[in-house]
Structures are given as structure tokens and as C-alpha cells.
Amino acid sequence: MTEFIDQQRERGYAVQQTCVALNTQGVKVSARTYRSWKSKEPAPRVVTDAIVLNALHDLQKLDEKTGRPKPEVLGGRRKMRAWLQRNGFPDISKHVVGRLMRIAGMKGLVRGRRTTTTIRSKDKIRAKDLLNRNFSTDAPNKAWVTDFTYVPIRGGFAYVSFVIDLFSRRILSWASSTPDDTEFVEEALQLALWQRRNERKPHVRPVFRTVHHSDAGSEYTSRRYTQTLAAEGLVPSIGTIGDAYDNAAAETVMGLFKNEAVAKESPFRTGVLATESDVVELVVDWVHWYNFDRLHSTLGYCTPVEIEELYYDEMSGSLPDEAASKLAA
CATH class of the missing domain: 3.30.420.10 (Ribonuclease H-like superfamily/Ribonuclease H)
Known part of the structure; x- marks a missing residue:
């Protein structure tokens, strides 16, 4: 907002004039508030939130060629937190990620119900189950x-x-x-x-x-x-x-x-x-x-x-x- 008012000042409009115009458009801001913003540094949380929100909004932007957002928009809070930690925000907490995702309108993907496609074999002779629901190994190709x-x-x-x-x-x-x-x-x-x-x-x-x-x-x-x-x-x-x-x-x-x-x-x-x-x-x-x-x-x-x-x-x-x-x- 301060940047917009500064732009109007460069064009010859007084601060009071710009604030009056903004108020007629439903944006409640006064000349005194503007000067207060200009004289004070924003809180660290405000700055951090703005940077993270920019990163989230960048994920949501539609690609010019494909018309699609980035696949990372599919992630929920935990996965988005891991992605942000790998992309410049190593200390971000899960609570901050959840709050900013809500602000950005991001919910993550909710899985749907599964449809069965398996057609059982009529032959009763088949191999045994060697995994017994143990789906982890300690090396590739095991x-x-x-x-x-x-x-x-x-x-x-x-x-x-x-x-x-x-x-x-x-x-x-x-x-x-x-x-x-x-x-x-x-x-x-x-x-x-x-x-x-x-x-x-x-x-x-x-x-x-x-x-x-x-x-x-x-x-x-x-x-x-x-x-x-x-x-x-x-x-x-x-x-x-x-x-x-x-x-x-x-x-x-x-x-x-x-x-x-x-x-x-x-x-x-x-x-x-x-x-x-x-x-x-x-x-x-x-x-x-x-x-x-x-x-x-x-x-x-x-x-x-x-x-x-x-x-x-x-x-x-x-x-x-x-x-x-x-x-x-």
C-alpha cells in the first residue's frame, strides 16, 4: 500500500488526496497511517510470511505452456513444509505452513476411494506370499x-x-x-x-x-x-x-x-x-x-x-x- 501511495506522489498527487480516493474505493487508510508505515520497519513475522506466501503463490501460478500449476500444490501441510525446508526456509514450523496454506487457499490432495480391477485366477496353484506384508528392504533389487x-x-x-x-x-x-x-x-x-x-x-x-x-x-x-x-x-x-x-x-x-x-x-x-x-x-x-x-x-x-x-x-x-x-x- 505504501508503494502505491509513493507512486501517486511521484505523479503529483498529495498523500491526503490519494488516501481520500482509496477510502472511496473501500480501502480504509489515512495519511497518518501511511506516515506511520513509512517510519516503522515491518515485523520480522510479516516479512517472512510475505516471502513464504510468494513461494506458495508461485506454485499456484499456471504455466504459460501447459496452463497447469506446479505439481507441488498436491502436497498437504507436512509435505509442503518439507518442500519449503528444501527451498530456502529450513526453520519453518508446521503451524506456520498450515496457517499460510490456509491464507493461500491451499488444502492439499485428499485421496479418493479405490476401485478394484483384479480378476482372480481360477487356478489354485500359485506362488506363496514371500513378503508377508513387509514392504521394506535394505538394498535396491531385493x-x-x-x-x-x-x-x-x-x-x-x-x-x-x-x-x-x-x-x-x-x-x-x-x-x-x-x-x-x-x-x-x-x-x-x-x-x-x-x-x-x-x-x-x-x-x-x-x-x-x-x-x-x-x-x-x-x-x-x-x-x-x-x-x-x-x-x-x-x-x-x-x-x-x-x-x-x-x-x-x-x-x-x-x-x-x-x-x-x-x-x-x-x-x-x-x-x-x-x-x-x-x-x-x-x-x-x-x-x-x-x-x-x-x-x-x-x-x-x-x-x-x-x-x-x-x-x-x-x-x-x-x-x-x-x-x-x-x-x-
Whole structure:
């Protein structure tokens, strides 16, 4: 406000004249108040709040090319606090973040209800559950989880399959298809194998004997898929029928994808998802953000790629003590 009045003074208008004009427009300010503002420094809290609010408003601004805000607007108070701490506000408290998010009109994403897509296999012979709901490992390539979900498009559905490494929660690969058959989930698996076998990292655990965990859907219990697992040296693991908790880590990623990328108000959408190509474009953007920029609470508010880099640095002996304690936590 003081800046506006100063601009009017430069144009030849007296302070009193400007204040009278502002009052007629509903802005209650007097010449005495203006002079008081000019003579006093703003409180530190006011300055800090203004800077943080500017950062929040920048996240909400629509990109000129895509017409979408930044994906970070999806975060709630805890995740937004972690993002702000990484971007110039290391000492900000959760209470300040919550208060300023309310002022900025930011609420974060609320997850919707899950729709079941698993078609149970009629064959009662299948692999045992080797994870037993223990979805954590101490190294990459010890255990992968996989699942697929659907995206409504014109004339039907597009199906998207993901393969996730339990250590870092990194999405190693994905594949899309209009029929939900064994072929397309197998494609996602082959891409994950290619990804890991072509990484040039020291101390990478070989893919051979990696536990491959899925639900009891017919796509994953088919003879073709089972033979592929055996040929690639993967150890099959399948949860019990009708129990989503046995594949909860993969189910979580499915839910995040549906709520963060597919939902109508998603910052990753530019319009109607009419074809499989529209879905593919959506998945490409979301998976890159998920792996490289999204802060995960289960990873101590690091990204999947950061967690893997920390692991490789620790194995090579080049990890600082502070980073090593963060990885251990």
C-alpha cells in the first residue's frame, strides 16, 4: 500500500488526496497511517510470511505452456513444509505452513476411494506370499512389487501397469494398453529388467533372485507370466486372494497415480483424456516427477532417486556422515 501511495506522489498527487480516493474505493487508510508505515520497519513475522506466501503463490501460478500449476500444490501441510525446508526456509514450523496454506487457499490432495480391477485366477496353484506384508528392504533389487490400474477414456479404458522397487519406492517401469492382458504387464516387467541391467552404478545388486510380488490377478498367475519370471531368474511372490493389504505398497502407488495424475483437477492434465496416447503423455510426466521431484514421507521426505543415490554413495564410501544418518533413518 505504501508503494502505491509513493507512486501517486511521484505523479503529483498529495498523500491526503490519494488516501481520500482509496477510502472511496473501500480501502480504509489515512495519511497518518501511511506516515506511520513509512517510519516503522515491518515485523520480522510479516516479512517472512510475505516471502513464504510468494513461494506458495508461485506454485499456484499456471504455466504459460501447459496452463497447469506446479505439481507441488498436491502436497498437504507436512509435505509442503518439507518442500519449503528444501527451498530456502529450513526453520519453518508446521503451524506456520498450515496457517499460510490456509491464507493461500491451499488444502492439499485428499485421496479418493479405490476401485478394484483384479480378476482372480481360477487356478489354485500359485506362488506363496514371500513378503508377508513387509514392504521394506535394505538394498535396491531385493524386492519389486507390481500392479495395474485403469484410466477411463472415450470408448472404454486404458490400463497402466507399474513395477516398483521396494527399497526406494522408485517406479522402475510402466506400460499401457487398452486390453488388460498378460502381454502388457509382461512388457512393464521387461522394461524394469532392462532399466536395472543397464544402470551403470557401483555396488548394484544383480536382478537375479529378486523377489517379484503381485496380487493374485489372472495376468500375474498365468502360465506365460510365470514362465517369464522363471526365465529371468525372478522369485515369484503372490498375495492372498481378495486382500489388498498383501500388495499394499503397489496399491498405494496406484492410488497416488489416480489422485495426483488422473483426477480432473490434476496439474498433469491439460484436458480430456480421450485416447491411450493422452494417458501415455500423462504417465510420462507424472512418473518423472514421482521419481525425481516428489517428496515421499516414507523416505524421510526424499525422492526415490535421491534415496538410491545415497545408497550407492554409502556403498562406495563417499557418503557424508549427515547423509548416511539420513539414509539409515
